[in-house]
Amino acid sequence: MTDLIQHALQPFTLAFMQQAFLIALAVAIPMALLSCLLVLKGWSLMGDAISHAVLPGVVLAYIANIPLVVGAFGAGMVCALATGYLKENSRVKEDTVMGVVFSGMFALGLVLYVNIQTDVHLDHILFGNILGVSWRDVLESTAIGAVVAALILWNRKDLLLYAFDPQHAKAIGLPVSVLHYGLLAILSLTIVGALKAVGIILAIALLVAPGAIAFLLTRRFDMMLVVATLIAIGSALFGVYVSFFIDSAPAPTIVLTMTMVFIAVFVYQQWQIARKAPARG
Secondary structure (H helix, E strand, C coil): CCCHHHHHHHHHHCCCHHHHHHHHHHHHHHEEEEEHHHHHHHHHHHHHHHHHHHHHHHHHHHHHHCCCCHHHHHHHHHHHHHHHHHHHEEECHHHHHHHHHHHHHHHHHHHHHHCCCCCHHHHHHHHHHHHHHHHHHHHHHHHHHHHHHHHHCHHHHHHHHHCCHHHHHCCCCCHHHHHHHHHHHHHHHHHHHHHHHHHHHHHHHCCCCHHHHHHCCCHHHHHCCCCHHHHHHHHHHHHHHHHHHCCCHHHHHHHHHHHHHHHHHHHHHHHHHHHHHHCCC
């Protein structure tokens, strides 16, 4: 029995696993809060676009020998601003514009990457390297997560109104443009914070799944934030823990856990609806 307990607690005794747990927690909280707004706003594809668009920024930052987070954030904002400009000055719909912009920037990043010599593996950029993070990475992601979480929670009422009815928000005097570009900046910053932990590709799932699950479970925004955060934290810690024993990559395991939770909640809801249907009849 003692051996079994020691084996179960082994991940918590290893330094690299402790770092993985902490950075997963630091990434999960801000992404969960932001995912609620993205789901309500219908901006899930915007998270996809900015996630892909940070790649050329990462490569250019490496070439210029500046922090990768600076290049990633800059590229994310360029993508967001370019999408907004093209939407306002063309007949093309926003989702089409985002598809063109993010695919173009992602392709640019790949072209730049294959033409430089770097010790940063492409897989680590795309899918993260949560088991290879340092304490500096943990502190960096924690600081970014704390800033993002504080901004969202402090401005949650204004952001909620902007997400549901931008026209009404503008009519009552809210700075709609500031909220719009501020939300895009927060989105870019959040992706930058998650880059080393889950990478570009898997960040998309963390920006959508917690909010989508919470949306199925509650209709109150404040409760939605709480539920999404708890789901993200639980999935992140569980995914890292389980990945140690099944010898899998932690980031995909976290995403798979969230997907299974979403399926379970959806099936349960459908079962509840089907059970109540005869009663109504």
